[in-house]
Structure formats: C-alpha cells, structure tokens
Amino acid sequence: MNKASIVGFMVLLLIYISAPLHAETGCLDIVKTDEHCAYREGDTISNSLGNDLVLRSTNGNEITVSPGAVFRAIKIDNDSEQYYQQGGNIYYKALNGFLKVYHFTYFAAARDATFSVGIDKAMDNITFSVEKGGIDVISEFYIKVGTEEKDGYRKVTSLSALGRRAKGYSLRRDEAYGEFDDYHEVLDYYAEQLNEAEKGGDIEVIRCVNNNVSNAFESISMTGMAVIGFKQILEGEGNDVGWQAVANSGIGLAWNIKGDYDKAIEYYERALEQFTKIYRDEPNPSAATVYNDLGIIWADKGRYDRAIENFEKARQMRLVTAKPRHDVADTYNNLGEAWRRKGQYDRAIEYSEVSLALREDIGLNTDTANAYGNLGIAWADKGQYDRAIRYYKKAIAILVKIDRASCDLAVTYNHLGSAWEDKGQYDRAIRYHNRALAMFLELYNTESHRDVAATYNSLGIAWAEKKKYDRAIDYFNKSLKIRLELYDNGRHLSVAAAYNNLGLTWASKRQYGRAIEYYEKAVNVLEELEITDNPDYEKYKKNLERAQKKLRRDH
Numbered sequence: 001m002n003k004a005s006i007v008g009f010m011v012l013l014l015i016y017i018s019a020p021l022h023a024e025t026g027c028l029d030i031v032k033t034d035e036h037c038a039y040r041e042g043d044t045i046s047n048s049l050g051n052d053l054v055l056r057s058t059n060g061n062e063i064t065v066s067p068g069a070v071f072r073a074i075k076i077d078n079d080s081e082q083y084y085q086q087g088g089n090i091y092y093k094a095l096n097g098f099l100k101v102y103h104f105t106y107f108a109a110a111r112d113a114t115f116s117v118g119i120d121k122a123m124d125n126i127t128f129s130v131e132k133g134g135i136d137v138i139s140e141f142y143i144k145v146g147t148e149e150k151d152g153y154r155k156v157t158s159l160s161a162l163g164r165r166a167k168g169y170s171l172r173r174d175e176a177y178g179e180f181d182d183y184h185e186v187l188d189y190y191a192e193q194l195n196e197a198e199k200g201g202d203i204e205v206i207r208c209v210n211n212n213v214s215n216a217f218e219s220i221s222m223t224g225m226a227v228i229g230f231k232q233i234l235e236g237e238g239n240d241v242g243w244q245a246v247a248n249s250g251i252g253l254a255w256n257i258k259g260d261y262d263k264a265i266e267y268y269e270r271a272l273e274q275f276t277k278i279y280r281d282e283p284n285p286s287a288a289t290v291y292n293d294l295g296i297i298w299a300d301k302g303r304y305d306r307a308i309e310n311f312e313k314a315r316q317m318r319l320v321t322a323k324p325r326h327d328v329a330d331t332y333n334n335l336g337e338a339w340r341r342k343g344q345y346d347r348a349i350e351y352s353e354v355s356l357a358l359r360e361d362i363g364l365n366t367d368t369a370n371a372y373g374n375l376g377i378a379w380a381d382k383g384q385y386d387r388a389i390r391y392y393k394k395a396i397a398i399l400v401k402i403d404r405a406s407c408d409l410a411v412t413y414n415h416l417g418s419a420w421e422d423k424g425q426y427d428r429a430i431r432y433h434n435r436a437l438a439m440f441l442e443l444y445n446t447e448s449h450r451d452v453a454a455t456y457n458s459l460g461i462a463w464a465e466k467k468k469y470d471r472a473i474d475y476f477n478k479s480l481k482i483r484l485e486l487y488d489n490g491r492h493l494s495v496a497a498a499y500n501n502l503g504l505t506w507a508s509k510r511q512y513g514r515a516i517e518y519y520e521k522a523v524n525v526l527e528e529l530e531i532t533d534n535p536d537y538e539k540y541k542k543n544l545e546r547a548q549k550k551l552r553r554d555h
Contacts, residue, residue, distance in 0.1 A: 041076040052320065057081055061117075062093040066282075075116070082116035085133070089282065092117065094126065106169070107138040115159075120168075127168040134160035136242060137167070158242050230254070245274035249290060259487040261297045268294050285327070288317035292331055299338050302493050302531040307338045329358035329367065333374055340378050343535050348378045366408055369398040373412050376419070385422045392416040407451060410439035414455050421462050429462045453482035453494065460501060469509045476502045493536070496525035500540050503547065512551035519544035 038056050039045060047053045047065040054064050057076050065071065066089040075082040083092070092108040094117055106126060108115060113133030119126055128137050137157050159167055230250040252267035268290050275287040295310035315331040336351035356371040376391035392415055399409040417432030437455045444452065460475035480498040484490055503518035522540040531537055 039073055041073050044070065044072045046070045064091040064093075066090065071110075074114075079120070080116060080118040082114075083110070084114045085110045086112060094119075109136040109138065111135070125168050127166060128159055129166040130159045130161050131165070132161050134158060134162075137169075139169075241274045241277050245271045245278070245286065248274065249286075249293075252290075253293065256293065256297055259492060261301050264297050265294065268297070283317040283320050285318070288314045288327070288331075291317065292334065295331075295334055295338070299334070299341060300493065301529060302341075302526070302534045302536070304338050304342045304534075308335060308342075311335045311338060329355045329371070332358065333371060336374060336378065340381060341535075345378050345382045349375065349382075352378055366399065366402060366406070369395040369402075369412070370408060372398070373408075373415060376415060380415075380419050380422060383422075385419050388419045389416065392419060407440065407443055410436040410443065410455075411451065413439070414458055417462070418458055421458075421465060424465075426462050426466045430459065433459045433462060447478075448482055448485055450483070450486060450494070453479045453486070453498075456482070457498065457501065460505070464501075464505050464508065467508075469505050472505050473502065476505060491525060491528050493526075493529075493531075496522045496536065496540065499525065500536075500543060503543060507543075507547050507550075510554075512547045512554065515547045516544060516551065519547055 038058050040058055045053075045055060045063075045065055047067055047069050049067060052064050052066055054062060056062050057073065059076060059078070059081065061081060063071070063083075069085065069090050071083050071085040071090055073081070074084055083090075090110045092110060092115075094106045106117075106128075108117065108128060111134055113135050114131040115133075115135050116129045116131075117126065118129070128135065135158070137159060157167060159165065230247045248267045248271035252264045252271060255261070255264035255267065272287060272290050275284060275290065278284075279287065291310045292314035295307045295314060297307075298304070298310060299307035311331055311334050315328070315335065318328045318331055332351050332355035336348045336355060339345075339351060340348035352371065352375045356368070356375060359365075359368040359371050372391045372395035376388040376395065379385075379391065380388035392412055395412045396409065396416070399406060399412060413432045414436035417429040417436065419429075420426075420432065421429035433455055437452065437459070440449065440451045440455060441447065446452075456475045456479035460472045460479065462472075463469075463475060464472035476498060480495070480502065483492065483495045483498055486492075487495060499518045499522035503515045503522065506512075506518065507515035519540060523537070523544055526532065526534060526537045526540065
C-alpha cells in the first residue's frame, strides 16, 4: 500500500479542470476546456458551477475559484495584484512567469478576503498583504535526493486583518532547486536553516524550518527525533490552529511509521478536528490527506471496513480539491488494496484499474509502476498467475528505466518471485527473492526493516514449498525476529503472519506440538488487536484446530 504522506508535509493543492466549464466573468462567457481564461484588472468572476474554475491573470498567475465563490481583480500590473473575494474559497498561485524562479511558487488560500501580492524584483522579495478576512500562505518546494525527486507544499504562515496583515519573503532563488546525495544531507541542510532562523527570531520561519527538519527525520526513520521537533512546534507560543494541525499530523505519521497505530490515530484525529475548525464542512486537501493516512493505519490494523470508510472520505474530498491527479489515483489504489485484503478481488481490481488509468494519464513514473504491481498482486490472489506476472514485468520495465536500485523495484522483484512460486517454479522464485533481498540490504544497510522481513518471509515460503523445512524455518525466524524488533509490543499483523508460517512449517514436519504453539501465538496476536472479523483470524484458527486434531490422532 502506497503511503500517501510519507514525507508528512501539509499539502494544499489546486485542482486542474478536465471537464468543460461555463463561467460568467468580465472576460469569458463561453465554454472552455483545456485553456484558461485570462482575466484583467476590474473583472469580477462568479463561479456558479458545480466544479472548481481555474483562471489566469494577464500576468499568468493562477486562481482556482471554488463553487459559489466570487472575486474581483482590483489591481493587476507587472509587480503586484490585488483581489477582493467574497464567499467560498479561492486559491491564488503566483506562477514562475511572475516570480521568475524555477520550481518555486507561492499560494494563497483565501477566505472572504481582500488581499494583495507584490513582487520586489530588485530585492528578490514577495509580499502578501491582507486588508479583510484571512489567507494561508503556502510555498511549493522541489528537491532531488539521490535519484529520487520530491516536490510538495508547506504552509508558511496565516495572515489576517485582525492579526499580521502583511508579510514579506525572500524568493531565495539559489535554494529553489536543491540536490542532495541522501536524506542525511537534507537533514544537515535544514538544520543549518533552523540555526539561521533561530538567530533571526522570526517565529513563523522557525516553525516552518522546524517542520522541515522533523520531516527529514521521518524520512530516515528517526521517528523519535521527528516527534520531538513536531512537539516543539505544537507547544510553541502563539501557535494558530493551522500549525497545531500540521504538528499533530506529523506526530501521527511518526507513530504510524513506528507501528504504534493507536497513538497515530489519536494524533491524526486531533489534526482532523483542527482542520475542521479551519475549513468547517468544506472539503479540503489537508483533511483528505489525514483521512487517507487513517485509512492506511486501519488497514494495517486489519480493520478493513474502517480503512475503506476513511479512504472513501479521502477520495470524495480529493475529487474536488486535489491537484495533481496522483493524489486521487493514490486513494483509488488504497481502496483497491483494502478490498483485496478483504478477499474481494474483483472489486480490488476495479479500483486498481481506475488508479492505473489516472496515473498513465500523468505519465510513466514510479506511481504508475506501483499501480501495475498492485494489479499483479490482485490477479495473483485470484489465482491468475500468468496475468499477475505480466503486470509485474510491466512495473519492472518502468522502474528499471527510472532507477535500477530502488526499493520499489526490489519490492516488485519479491512479488514476481511469489508469482513464480505459485506456479510451482520454486528455484526461479528463490532467485527473484534473493535479488530483492540483496537490493534491500544494500539500500537500507541494515536487516532491521520491514521490507527485509517480508523478503525473508517470502524465501521461507519458497523453501517450504521445496520441502526444505529446516531452511524455511530459518528464514521465518529471521523474519519474525525483525518484526518483533520493529513492533516491540509484538502486536502486529505481520508478527501474527510469521507465527502462522512457522506453525505451518512445523506441521509439515509432523511436529504438531510445535505447530500448535505458533498457531496459538498467531491467534492471540489478532485477539489482542481485537481483530476477529478478519479472514486471517479464521485461517489461523482453522490451522490451530487442524493441528490439534492431528496431535490427538497421533496420540
């Protein structure tokens, strides 16, 4: 399952329209599809449509107008623009043509506001001002870490007529595009920024950089340090509800990565309450991200109905708020994965195919490859292994072009090995599993990772199918050891699966007493997690009962 918010940035995205829209404006009274209307100074725009309307100023800056919103362009010249907005929401985006900065733009999410945006090109500065209402200022960033490219959005500050009414920001042209060898370099970079921000004493800048530092810690799985950073934001003086929501989301993600799902849910639900205070009942991308993350957690807890409920909320919000389309595609993918885990493979394939179609429209990238991979898993679960193998090979063909040493490629090799295993070609399966294992060990430089544990588990299954039970048990024990280290309370679905696999292998060796010992542990884990309506729970119980009968028969 793809983790939609693995870096944990608070995302505020604009939606690009694909359906024809009819707008009544001072410069447009026709149906438009792909191109945007260029409005001018003095124009009043009212969106009476059921969809968001995307328009551009004569400077090329972009405004997305939500249904029911009205705004007027008060002033537009080469260095500044001013707007009056009434009703609904609008998202203003200062594009590269205005800022002349590669891959670095600013957004303003406006709520019943009169606001202006000014550029001082000589001073390399952009200023947002508010005369009425309030806006959230969001900056877009782009970095390259090794061979991985990342872009995203982060909230910079909230401005209101009642509080801070104007704020200027350096365009920082030299930092618009950052390249780093690894996430440790990213961490060093943000740590330097934090030091400079603390010297300057601007609390908004300090919060922003502290957020980046914490996200960098999460990216290298240093979740304890990430939590400390987010708590510093949370407990800082003068925090508005937006920063509280950002910090709670970050802490929720950290506990999610650590596998403490109950704590993660607690913080995510706090963030949802805060986003609701900001946006009330209107769909918003920040809440959509939290719902998506909650869906992932409930799925990892084996509570698939709860997962689907949250994914559906995320999907409905993202259909009206999300840009680019990969956020919508990601939620469709997660819905497919949840239905697959429930054993509803046709429904899983249906959602996965929608996800794939959206991603293919965007272009061939890692997400597209992962969509092919997820379809492969669903078809394998239906027993159509040749079809699954075709999808895995499509995924591999894309991933090899992007990066021959990525974790996504290693995961797909592992799945491909499992498909060959299902076809009875165990030696071929073991070759793919070993290839995946070697890549994971090189990428992570440690055995203590869930991908390594999953690959040891796959190798155990393949060796068990070859009736090499002692070798299989060795791999299952390696997998179990890692999972117990990762989830120190042992209460995790993957731990239960490892116990079950050990039970199956000891049963194959006709040592039913040992098998019962492991089956009971598998059942107990799910009972402790209060997951008794899960297909795995029924399977483990049947395995236990079967072993108990055979033990009684032998005695």
